[in-house]
Amino acid sequence: MAIDFMYALPYLLLWVAFGVSMLTSRRFVGLTFTAVSLAAAVVVGIVEWAGLAVLTLFAGACLAAVRSEFPRAHRTLAWGVVVILTAALATNQVPWIHNVLVLDREFVSASSADFTLYWNYDKGFAGILLYSLCVQPQGNTDWNRAIVATGEIVIPTLVVVLGTATAVGYLAWDPKWPAILGVWVPANLLLTCISEETIFRGILQRQSESFLRGRVPAPALVALLVCAVAFGVVHIAGGTTYVLLSTLAGIGYGAAYYVTGRVEAGILVHFLFNLSHLILFTYPFAA
Template identity: 30%
Template structure:
């Protein structure tokens, strides 16, 4: 807690960003966009965001709104452009976003590898764009399909078992002093954004075109490939996690279900196993 409090003077703009995210996913689009505008203005004044990055963000958001009016080939092209824009932001390829370094070569425990973490400005913009382009992702709640949900939930401990058997993780029960900033960032800036993009948007689009099974499989594989920087094993693990979260979303139609599945998996990984892997 002390570590988190010490960061408050630097991280306060992200509270506005997260409030904007919550507004959007709760269906209060006007409030969410107003808070987003306040965040972008604050970030620009503070030098966290350059005018170029602001312009690229605005162009992507306006383009996402326009997508809803397109049909046929223009719609396909527009969605491909949006996907590339989202992937570029998620991979931190767009200049002008000065993400804040909050953890620098820290270890969760003595057996864990050191890692670094930033509070991202660029990646969370993806959430707003895909919600503007595909607002139905938060309005698709249905009666729960128990079977797919249970399979998805069962896949999470099975994934830990697979990781243990392959030596990708080792048991290490520890709660580092910086756990709260990790949870803050991971829940909202990582899990919520990634689930909105890969499950709420990509999986929804794909299942509407190629069917449920292929749609979930394709979105899960793309989620795995997005983690290719961590090596082939991570691609496999992430694909399985993506499939589990995909089943959670398909079974309920509620975006918060895969978000909590994803975050719960990451939180247990941090608390019970070497994170992000053995040192």
């Protein structure tokens, strides 16, 4: 399905915001492109004026939460606002944001259940803003080691999760080259993988590890497992099997962050898993 350029522009600008945020430690650069994206979303009608007010409040809370010179009480209040609005935006609960319907009850293959795809601007905006302001900078990284470690985690994650899903009948082997790739890839990578890994690994896992340090043995490992379970639980709408599979996948994504210290590693493992699922198995699940 072709998307009108004017509707695609806000999402394209979010991509630019992510790219520059990953390459520079200067937060204002990513924030600038995110603001331009938001302006474009207002112009084309994706975001109403009331939605603009909500997203502006969210941005202000993110900025306040990371300002170390602010009093602790103010930062705690800001983080509370960030948590509440992140949950609302990630679950599409703000009524003044109109996400773009791209696929409506499409069948990826004859043996798959139907599939609906929205380009969720609210979730994407939240993910990119959190990445730019609350995750970056992530410190120095040995990129050669990080790439090798990420590659070593991808394979067992695919084998364990997709193997379990097939064994319990949730998925079936169904190799194909689906026609929806052109609209699915940018949506899944930007609006699902980047946003979810920023929230669960970049924010929740990192903050949990910091909180648990000195309180429990192996705080990094405990934080990984806690966040994997939380990641599974938020997928409860898909049923208990989906929660189990999402938890197993979350362990793989969390492990990528654990061994590299980079959210991008979790994003890559997450995306390669989702892409393998789409191309090689029934998607989103067996009919």
